[in-house]
Amino acid sequence: MRHIFTLIFCLSLAGLLSASPSSSQGGIQWRDWSDEAFAEAERDGKFVILDLEAVWCHWCHVMEDKTYSDPDVITLINKHYIALKVDQDNRPDLSRRYQDWGWPATIFFNAKATELVKRAGYIPPKSMAKLLQAIVDDPSPERDAPIRSQVVFTGSPLLSDKIRKLLQDRHLDSYDPEYGSLKINQKFMDRDTVEYALHQARNGDRENERIARHTLDEAIALIDPVWGGVYQYSTGGKWDYPHFEKIMQSQAGYMRIYALAYRQFGDKRYLKAAMDIARYLDDFLTAPNGALYTSQDADLVQGVHSREFFELNDAQRREQGIPRIDTHQYARENGWGARALSVLYQVSGNKDYLERAERIADWVEKNRKRKGGGYNHDERDRSGPFLGDNLAMAEAYVSLYQSTGRRIYVQRARDTLGFIDETFRYGGDEGAGYAVAYAPSSAVITPLPQIDENIALMRLAIRVYHLTGDQATKTVAERTMRYLATPSIATERLTEAGILLAEHELVNDPDHITIVGYKDDKQAQQLYREALRYPGSYRRIEWWDKREGEMPNPDVQYPALPQAAAFACSNRRCSLPVFKKADIHPMVDALNGRL
Numbered sequence: 001m002r003h004i005f006t007l008i009f010c011l012s013l014a015g016l017l018s019a020s021p022s023s024s025q026g027g028i029q030w031r032d033w034s035d036e037a038f039a040e041a042e043r044d045g046k047f048v049i050l051d052l053e054a055v056w057c058h059w060c061h062v063m064e065d066k067t068y069s070d071p072d073v074i075t076l077i078n079k080h081y082i083a084l085k086v087d088q089d090n091r092p093d094l095s096r097r098y099q100d101w102g103w104p105a106t107i108f109f110n111a112k113a114t115e116l117v118k119r120a121g122y123i124p125p126k127s128m129a130k131l132l133q134a135i136v137d138d139p140s141p142e143r144d145a146p147i148r149s150q151v152v153f154t155g156s157p158l159l160s161d162k163i164r165k166l167l168q169d170r171h172l173d174s175y176d177p178e179y180g181s182l183k184i185n186q187k188f189m190d191r192d193t194v195e196y197a198l199h200q201a202r203n204g205d206r207e208n209e210r211i212a213r214h215t216l217d218e219a220i221a222l223i224d225p226v227w228g229g230v231y232q233y234s235t236g237g238k239w240d241y242p243h244f245e246k247i248m249q250s251q252a253g254y255m256r257i258y259a260l261a262y263r264q265f266g267d268k269r270y271l272k273a274a275m276d277i278a279r280y281l282d283d284f285l286t287a288p289n290g291a292l293y294t295s296q297d298a299d300l301v302q303g304v305h306s307r308e309f310f311e312l313n314d315a316q317r318r319e320q321g322i323p324r325i326d327t328h329q330y331a332r333e334n335g336w337g338a339r340a341l342s343v344l345y346q347v348s349g350n351k352d353y354l355e356r357a358e359r360i361a362d363w364v365e366k367n368r369k370r371k372g373g374g375y376n377h378d379e380r381d382r383s384g385p386f387l388g389d390n391l392a393m394a395e396a397y398v399s400l401y402q403s404t405g406r407r408i409y410v411q412r413a414r415d416t417l418g419f420i421d422e423t424f425r426y427g428g429d430e431g432a433g434y435a436v437a438y439a440p441s442s443a444v445i446t447p448l449p450q451i452d453e454n455i456a457l458m459r460l461a462i463r464v465y466h467l468t469g470d471q472a473t474k475t476v477a478e479r480t481m482r483y484l485a486t487p488s489i490a491t492e493r494l495t496e497a498g499i500l501l502a503e504h505e506l507v508n509d510p511d512h513i514t515i516v517g518y519k520d521d522k523q524a525q526q527l528y529r530e531a532l533r534y535p536g537s538y539r540r541i542e543w544w545d546k547r548e549g550e551m552p553n554p555d556v557q558y559p560a561l562p563q564a565a566a567f568a569c570s571n572r573r574c575s576l577p578v579f580k581k582a583d584i585h586p587m588v589d590a591l592n593g594r595l
Helices: 004-012 035-044 058-067 071-080 092-101 125-137 161-173 191-202 206-222 248-265 268-284 314-320 331-348 351-367 387-404 407-424 451-468 471-485 497-507 522-532 581-591
Strands: 023-025 028-031 047-053 081-087 105-109 115-120 511-516 539-544 565-570
Touching: 028 071, 035 047, 035 081, 047 058, 047 092, 047 125, 058 125, 071 081, 071 125, 092 105, 092 115, 092 387, 115 125, 161 191, 161 497, 191 206, 191 248, 191 497, 206 248, 206 268, 248 268, 248 331, 268 331, 268 351, 331 351, 331 387, 351 387, 387 407, 387 451, 387 539, 407 451, 407 471, 451 471, 451 497, 451 539, 471 497, 511 522, 511 581, 522 539, 522 565, 522 581, 565 581
Parallel strands: 028 081, 047 081, 511 539
Antiparallel strands: 023 028, 047 105, 105 115, 511 565
């Protein structure tokens, strides 16, 4: 049960966090991002400054308190700039565009929306004043790595041998053999990297098993031992200097990966990690209506480091208070949470997790569904729709279909994928991939594709294709993979194991297990529960109750049998039926050459 104190505290913040987007703080006239702001800047001969912040972010609070209250900064901004302040969680398009500069991210534009200067993190008052004046004196754009706008996309949905080998080498070379995870200053679990390592380990790769398990073991240090939930990351190249914000993307991503790891290795520490995150969601980030809130602040007192607070026990923490909860209920964050809880149900058998996941999905369906299809981000969006909300909900529905065998979920996933294809297709017939948001052609900035979302979309689309047999969904997968396979995109970052996963799934069939039997038959129920425990993330688990008619994709004809049975299929061949749950995993392993 959620703590009553927490619920009262969260509800008391709803008004604060739903404040008007235009406000005056410290003498600066802040307003929301809009085309009208740039038109006003052009009319008045001003520049535009964007403060892209996160409500949970410590250094955003410090910058608000120190920099934007400084008299010189206030004077320069009010005289020469139109000031825009945006919560990046509320605007996924801007968040995805500038995530490498945040948070806070400070972007300076001229009135034509040309980027002049981009800065990452906290800017002290004196430095900010100098920068503001320097832009006025010389408004020439800085030379940096420009945001991609003109790319010639590859014509093939497959990686070249050279790029594939480069990504495989980078995956191994970027691993930190001392502390796990990536060789970077910030320590966090890169979920695609670990999932790729899990996939390789399933096929006997001992080095990737070591990479996965080492990172999983070390990343447990980021889970709050008192309240549960996972901190966003640690600094200093080690795991013991966490930033204490708890954001939904981390909660859902870690919960799912730890559940997958438990399913593969049987290590109860991984199950406990996933359950500790689920406990935190229940206690702190679940609204009375069953939907999920967005995040919890890093600071008890905004702008003041809270390490000593998070070292306290539960009673001591509550005596001092609870860090602020962002009570927005976005479709994207709810989709992430529903999917993760569904996977946790599959590996644990605890129906409470499934009930929570279905309750979340039902709430989104009733409260964030758009007329004509797709999902809004918030209750009332001032922009969008956004790819992330629709992607997250479709992923949740695919997982819920596997968890329950309920056909309504595969239909919702298929419908949402159709909306994605119609709404976010990037670059017309000559383009590839899908943009982060819809925007009219008159918008001052055109939304672009983003790598992480396109990896997830490719993997979603190929799953929906196998579940439905709908060729249009495979076309979405191939279009997305052409974007990812473009060399300048595939090699843009330190490592991109998610692209290797995506290509593997495009060219290979998933592990396919079908239970044939009535859904009210106890033997069929036991077989299905055991099928859900089969390791791996690229799976097609289905339940054919012939009273419901043909399967959504009736590409395999199963015989009528006097009792419930399980079949495994792969690459146009199927196993003989098995009737005992203990025989399911060996049957699938044998068919796929894993014995």
